[in-house]
Amino acid sequence: MEFDSIIVRFGGEIGIKSEWTxxxxxxxxxxxxxxxxxxxxxxxxxxxRKRGRIYIETLRTQEITHKLTKIFGISxxxxxxxxxxxxxxIAQTALNLADKIIENHSTFxxxxxxxxxxxxxxxxxxxxxxxxxxxxxKTRNLHxxxxxxxxxxxxxxxxxKAYVYAETLNGEGGFPVGSQARVVCLLSGGIDSPVACWLAxxxxxxxxxxxxxxxxxxxxxATIRALETAKKLFEWSIGFPRKVYVAKNGENxxxxxxxxxxxxxxxxxxxxxxxxxxxxxxxxKAEGIVTGEAIGEQASQTMHNLRVTNEAATRYPIHRPLLxxxxxxxxNIARKIGTFEISTQRARSCxxxxxxxxxxxxxxxxKEAEGKLDIERMVEESVKAAKITEV
Amino acid sequence: MEFDSIIVRFGGEIGIKSEWTxxxxxxxxxxxxxxxxxxxxxxxxxxxRKRGRIYIETLRTQEITHKLTKIFGISxxxxxxxxxxxxxxIAQTALNLADKIIENHSTFxxxxxxxxxxxxxxxxxxxxxxxxxxxxxKTRNLHxxxxxxxxxxxxxxxxxKAYVYAETLNGEGGFPVGSQARVVCLLSGGIDSPVACWLAxxxxxxxxxxxxxxxxxxxxxATIRALETAKKLFEWSIGFPRKVYVAKNGENxxxxxxxxxxxxxxxxxxxxxxxxxxxxxxxxKAEGIVTGEAIGEQASQTMHNLRVTNEAATRYPIHRPLLxxxxxxxxNIARKIGTFEISTQRARSCxxxxxxxxxxxxxxxxKEAEGKLDIERMVEESVKAAKITEV
Numbered sequence: 001m002e003f004d005s006i007i008v009r010f011g012g013e014i015g016i017k018s019e020w021t022x023x024x025x026x027x028x029x030x031x032x033x034x035x036x037x038x039x040x041x042x043x044x045x046x047x048x049r050k051r052g053r054i055y056i057e058t059l060r061t062q063e064i065t066h067k068l069t070k071i072f073g074i075s076x077x078x079x080x081x082x083x084x085x086x087x088x089x090i091a092q093t094a095l096n097l098a099d100k101i102i103e104n105h106s107t108f109x110x111x112x113x114x115x116x117x118x119x120x121x122x123x124x125x126x127x128x129x130x131x132x133x134x135x136x137x138k139t140r141n142l143h144x145x146x147x148x149x150x151x152x153x154x155x156x157x158x159x160x161k162a163y164v165y166a167e168t169l170n171g172e173g174g175f176p177v178g179s180q181a182r183v184v185c186l187l188s189g190g191i192d193s194p195v196a197c198w199l200a201x202x203x204x205x206x207x208x209x210x211x212x213x214x215x216x217x218x219x220x221x222a223t224i225r226a227l228e229t230a231k232k233l234f235e236w237s238i239g240f241p242r243k244v245y246v247a248k249n250g251e252n253x254x255x256x257x258x259x260x261x262x263x264x265x266x267x268x269x270x271x272x273x274x275x276x277x278x279x280x281x282x283x284x285k286a287e288g289i290v291t292g293e294a295i296g297e298q299a300s301q302t303m304h305n306l307r308v309t310n311e312a313a314t315r316y317p318i319h320r321p322l323l324x325x326x327x328x329x330x331x332n333i334a335r336k337i338g339t340f341e342i343s344t345q346r347a348r349s350c351x352x353x354x355x356x357x358x359x360x361x362x363x364x365x366x367k368e369a370e371g372k373l374d375i376e377r378m379v380e381e382s383v384k385a386a387k388i389t390e391v
Numbered sequence: 392m393e394f395d396s397i398i399v400r401f402g403g404e405i406g407i408k409s410e411w412t413x414x415x416x417x418x419x420x421x422x423x424x425x426x427x428x429x430x431x432x433x434x435x436x437x438x439x440r441k442r443g444r445i446y447i448e449t450l451r452t453q454e455i456t457h458k459l460t461k462i463f464g465i466s467x468x469x470x471x472x473x474x475x476x477x478x479x480x481i482a483q484t485a486l487n488l489a490d491k492i493i494e495n496h497s498t499f500x501x502x503x504x505x506x507x508x509x510x511x512x513x514x515x516x517x518x519x520x521x522x523x524x525x526x527x528x529k530t531r532n533l534h535x536x537x538x539x540x541x542x543x544x545x546x547x548x549x550x551x552k553a554y555v556y557a558e559t560l561n562g563e564g565g566f567p568v569g570s571q572a573r574v575v576c577l578l579s580g581g582i583d584s585p586v587a588c589w590l591a592x593x594x595x596x597x598x599x600x601x602x603x604x605x606x607x608x609x610x611x612x613a614t615i616r617a618l619e620t621a622k623k624l625f626e627w628s629i630g631f632p633r634k635v636y637v638a639k640n641g642e643n644x645x646x647x648x649x650x651x652x653x654x655x656x657x658x659x660x661x662x663x664x665x666x667x668x669x670x671x672x673x674x675x676k677a678e679g680i681v682t683g684e685a686i687g688e689q690a691s692q693t694m695h696n697l698r699v700t701n702e703a704a705t706r707y708p709i710h711r712p713l714l715x716x717x718x719x720x721x722x723n724i725a726r727k728i729g730t731f732e733i734s735t736q737r738a739r740s741c742x743x744x745x746x747x748x749x750x751x752x753x754x755x756x757x758k759e760a761e762g763k764l765d766i767e768r769m770v771e772e773s774v775k776a777a778k779i780t781e782v
Contacts, residue, residue: 011717012717012718012719013687013688013717013718173717173719174717175686175687179687180686180687180693180694181693181694181695182694183694196715198715199714199715200686200714200715202715202717203685203686203687203714203715204686204687204694205686205694287694287695287697287698288694288697288698294594295566295571295591295594295595295596295710296404296566296570296571296594296595297404302571302572303571303572303573303574303595303596303678303679304572304678306678306679306708306710307678307679307707307708310708311708316698317697317698317701317702317709318708319686319697319711319714320710320711320714321714321715323590323591323594323710323711323712323714324587324590324591324593324594324712326402326403326404326564326565326593327403327404328403328564
């Protein structure tokens with residue numbers, strides 16, 4: 001079947017916003033769709049926004065449909081054939097589609113959704129199309145089943161036009177990227193942090209990834225991996241800047257290991273990361289910091305340690321979208337969004353991590369340890385020397 | 392089939408912890424299981440912990456299995472029949488089970504997992520049992536299909552014992568409640584906050600729910616609803632305290648409305664809630680505060696406003712497990728855990744909410760507004776007058 005249109009549906013949450021907010025969100029979504037299609041050189045004939053829908057005219061429905069499922073705010077899409085809203089062309093188009101998709105000896109249903117003023121009801125359409133299918137394809141031994149049909153022919157009538165389709169592909173829902181303020185993300189390139197970034201993007205936030213480079217305690221591969229995951233993530237926010245901050249923290253780590261209790265290294269390092277992220281958030285006019293931390297996933301992520309690390313971030317909230325996720329749940333999303341393969345490539349894990357990290361570090365001990373360091377200068381230098389990479 | 396045992400499996404994340412941590416977690420799980428079964432007066436004959444498994448002996452397998460799926464840290468359970476680890480009794484038990492579950496004209500597989508020293512391999516067991524099923528049930532027209540069987544007979548050999556089973560029910564995974572520090576949860580009784588609580592519990596945190604009572608701006612039903620959701624949540628942490636704080640905030644709200652810009656009411660109220668929660672966290676020796684906020688879900692939950700509300704919490708991190716969730720995803724969990732029905736019961740929504748709440752409130756304006764209030768005294772009095780209810 002050659003389709004000529006795509007029906008784009010929005011997430012249910014956009015629909016329940018106030019009229020004004022909804023309109024702003026729909027316009028953002030229009031912009032994001034246009035940017036993505038231009039980026040992939042998939043220019044459609046027309047893009048039309050109606051209340052609660054976007055209709056795209058194109059002959060490259062398959063390629064465009066695929067790209068649309070990676071734009072947040074879209075809940076689902078259907079490749080369709082457009083006709084006028086007159087009964088005859090609708091019935092003819094629906095019959096053509098039925099002829100192509102419905103197998104012999106099977107059950108089918110016709111569904112119709114209608115907005116606008118017409119001489120018929122949705123039910124009239126269903127009956128007319130159903131009857132035409134039964135009579136025109138009668139050699140096929142078809143039966144109507146409205147509750148659990150094997151095949152469904154769907155019709156969406158919208159004012160003077162109608163769209164006939166058989167298939168609906170799910171998008172990821174969420175809000176259009178750009179509908180929320182920017183966030184800075186601590187992106188390690190491991191499995192968790194890219195998923196946390198993706199969830200923040202899904203809810204509308206453009207992201208600025210920050211990779212904390214702990215070389216010589218980590219190797220070059222870790223940096224490459226982080227940049228590759230960032231690149232993958234930016235596929236979900238086409239049209240937004242693709243820059244990544246790489247901030248060196250190796251010298252800081254050396255000093256920490258030299259001057260402070262070994263079992264506190266990871267906690268002090270985490271606090272340093274938050275502080276670097278805060279400075280970059282300020283530069284980037286972001287409103288929060290996102291990390292891939294999950295409760296109890298690592299020693300530095302016990303509920304207790306999350307409190308004492310969190311204490312270092314004084315000006316921005318630390319957002320942890322994975323708090324309640326099991327590792328397998330995070331991995332499933334990582335696979336879906338394409339970061340899992342990158343994150344599981346070999347890279348040396350940080351050799352600065354102590355063999356027995358504190359799981360219940362006392363804030364006072366941490367403060368004492370930090371008292372031996374020139375924290376302010378360390379943060380300052382890491383931020384000043386940070387490199388911005390376009391990926 | 393009458394089973395006499397239950398195989399209990401742990402989440403994959405428990406298995407990858409250090410030997411010592413794993414052992415601590417398994418013991419906590421043992422304790423939580425015993426507490427739950429005592430609570431429901433479902434006393435088993437025996438409970439035995441082995442590495443990576445708990446085996447329960449009981450004739451009330453169905454009831455106990457059902458309760459076990461509501462204990463965090465358990466990834467799955469299988470009702471089973473116990474035998475010795477000799478080949479003959481295993482084969483006989485497996486044949487009995489096959490006889491009962493496998494339908495005529497179908498495909499089946501035999502699976503075996505073995506730990507310990509035995510005179511046979513797992514493969515030997517599979518072959519022997521498979522052959523016995525084929526020959527003894529040959530009138531049934533059965534075929535072996537190892538990749539996509541319609542029925543599976545499973546055998547788990549563990550040292551001197553063996554367990555034969557057909558069915559595996561999923562648990563929720565996560566960590567045993569009590570393996571992480573306590574958290575205080577702002578529980579409104581709406582759809583979101585109970586789900587956020589549940590996710591924190593799932594990752595091992597005992598919870599202390601705090602309901603902020605905004606009467607006269609909300610009605611009695613809202614309070615009842617919140618307490619009911621708490622009761623439902625405590626089904627997931629049997630053996631832990633079931634107390635809920637109810638803290639009055641209505642007088643505070645009245646003062647805010649009187650003295651500060653109307654569009655800031657929700658933000659000032661949220662900041663007040665965080666402060667009350669912090670005081671209670673201190674009393675309860677908790678390590679964090681959990682809320683049901685999701686990015687962009689409401690005007691007070693824009694990324695920008697999360698920052699300016701978060702700023703009020705200075706001593707505890709605010710954890711928001713639902714940050715990246717779409718409303719439908721939250722609702723699906725609410726339905727699964729049984730809070731959705733309660734949360735959607737009618738209750739007056741807060742009449743203190745302004746018709747045009749600020750979505751991008753300036754921190755300075757907030758500080759100015761709070762400057763007109765005696766915040767310290769307001770928090771103090773709400774906490775002092777807070778009632779503790781056992782549910």
